[in-house]
Amino acid sequence: MIDWKVTVGGQLPSDWEPRRDGCWFLDFEMQHLLLPHFDVGEQPIDEYGETIFDSGAVARLGTHLSVYRGQIEAKPESWSITERSSRGETTFLVEREAVLAVIDKTLVMIEHVLSRGGELVFSGD
Numbered sequence: 001m002i003d004w005k006v007t008v009g010g011q012l013p014s015d016w017e018p019r020r021d022g023c024w025f026l027d028f029e030m031q032h033l034l035l036p037h038f039d040v041g042e043q044p045i046d047e048y049g050e051t052i053f054d055s056g057a058v059a060r061l062g063t064h065l066s067v068y069r070g071q072i073e074a075k076p077e078s079w080s081i082t083e084r085s086s087r088g089e090t091t092f093l094v095e096r097e098a099v100l101a102v103i104d105k106t107l108v109m110i111e112h113v114l115s116r117g118g119e120l121v122f123s124g125d
Contacts (some may be wrong), residue, residue: 001025001125003049008118015064021111023105029092033081034102037068040124045125057115058120062110069103071097 003024006013027033030045039045041057053061075096082091113120 001028002031002045002122004106004109004120004122006112006116006118007052007121008116010119013112013116013118015038019108023102023109025102027100030094030098030102032100033094037064040064045122046125049124051122051124053113053120053122055117055119058110058113061120062107062114065107065110067073067109068120069100072099 001024003022005018005022006016025034033065035045035047038061039062043051045051073096077097078093078095080091080093082089084114109120112118
């Protein structure tokens with residue numbers, strides 16, 4: 001799973017608390033759904049390593065997520081997505097409020113990065 005944090009000069013801000021201030025995808029289904037909307041940096045986000053977004057990539061991410069947020073707001077409270085592959089079908093349920101919570105938390109983090117001259121650091125495991 002991927003999580004992300006704000007750094008300034010390569011360090012966590014002194015007032016940073018990972019559980020309170022960090023963000024992460026709640027499960028692999030949400031990561032699969034949302035990751036394409038986060039992949040706006042110079043390189044794709046590494047699902048198993050570290051990817052750093054500078055202020056330019058962070059600004060692009062903010063623009064993309066703001067637009068995507070409007071699309072999610074227009075959706076019902078929950079909806080299902082079915083993906084088909086050679087191995088069969090997989091269906092998962094998406095909760096609108098859970099997706100909006102991740103987007104909103106990330107937008108707050110983006111404001112911190114841009115106001116502090118920092119970076120957004122994605123870490124996969």
